[in-house]
Amino acid sequence: MQDKNGNKQDSKMIEIVKLWKVFEDNEVLRGVNLSIGKGHTTAIIGSSGSGKSVLLKHIMGLMKPESGCVFLNGTCVTDLSYEQLKTIRKKMAMVFQGSALFDSMTVAENVGIGLYRHTDLKSKEIQKRITECLEMVGLHNIEKLFPAELSGGMKKRVAIARAIAMRPKILLYDEPTTGLDPIRANSINDLIVNLQNHLDVTSIVVTHDMNSVERVADFVAFLYNGTIHFEGTVKELENSDDIVLHNFVKGIDEVEEVQT
Ligand SMILES: Nc1ncnc2c1ncn2[C@@H]1O[C@H](COP(=O)(O)OP(=O)(O)O)[C@@H](O)[C@H]1O
Ligand SMILES: [Mg+2]
DSSP states (O other): OBOTTSOBOOSEEEEEEEEEEEETTEEEEEEEEEEEETTOEEEEEOOTTSSHHHHHHHHTTSSOOSEEEEEETTEEGGGOOHHHHHHHHTTEEEEOTTOOOOTTSOHHHHHHHHHHHHOOOOHHHHHHHHHHHHHHTTOOSOTTOOGGGSOHHHHHHHHHHHHHHTOOSEEEEESTTTTSOHHHHHHHHHHHHHHHHHSOOEEEEEOSOHHHHHHHOSEEEEEETTEEEEEEEHHHHHHOOOHHHHHHHHHHHHHHHHHO
């Protein structure tokens, strides 16, 4: 497969093989197979409740499947113990849906939480890293504020700053533009592209925002009925005549038209 710049996908950073996840009688993932190339941005699209967040949680090792594997650089993370997972998790960071900041902590404490808990860095170095990460997401002099004092867009940026603070190799974004107006959503999309260009990371963006897909993604995977129904470049998605994919994309556009 080639990305939007015509580069061939090189080594596989993440390989998801026959992943099954069932909640009681709800078969959410029914044999998901997906390869994520190193250094690219892959968008995972799918309707609400299709299992996108569940899939991300398996990549993070936060959920265990009934069967199948998520391989990270060849290691099956779904088989690992909690202790082994801790090392792997340091290489990954997730920007949770709704930002998930701790309300009782300042912005600096939120961004630095992983650094304080999981590194031996001195307090001064951590403070420096916090300010650097906030600047990378376009925020200045807000270290002492609390989440309640921030707008929705700023909260998203702080959540992204927290994610990059541990210098991860894999960045997972769960619905990063949901709940934002189109201008703020676009500036978050630009930020995702900017970070992708400046950090040595592989990114996965879960979204149902097609504008976001077009702006940030090299590759797209469409989760439908528990499996990956379509996998390809954004151009291949646009040119696809697959009726299920077409209806999904058209459905989103229609909902957006009604809202605006
Ligand atoms: N911890 C859980 N326990 C039971 N069911 C869950 C759990 N997490 C997710 N589900 C169910 O799995 C399905 C997929 O959820 P999710 O991955 O959150 O969807 P989305 O694609 O909107 O992110 C939903 O039917 C949801 O109710
Ligand atoms: Mg979700």
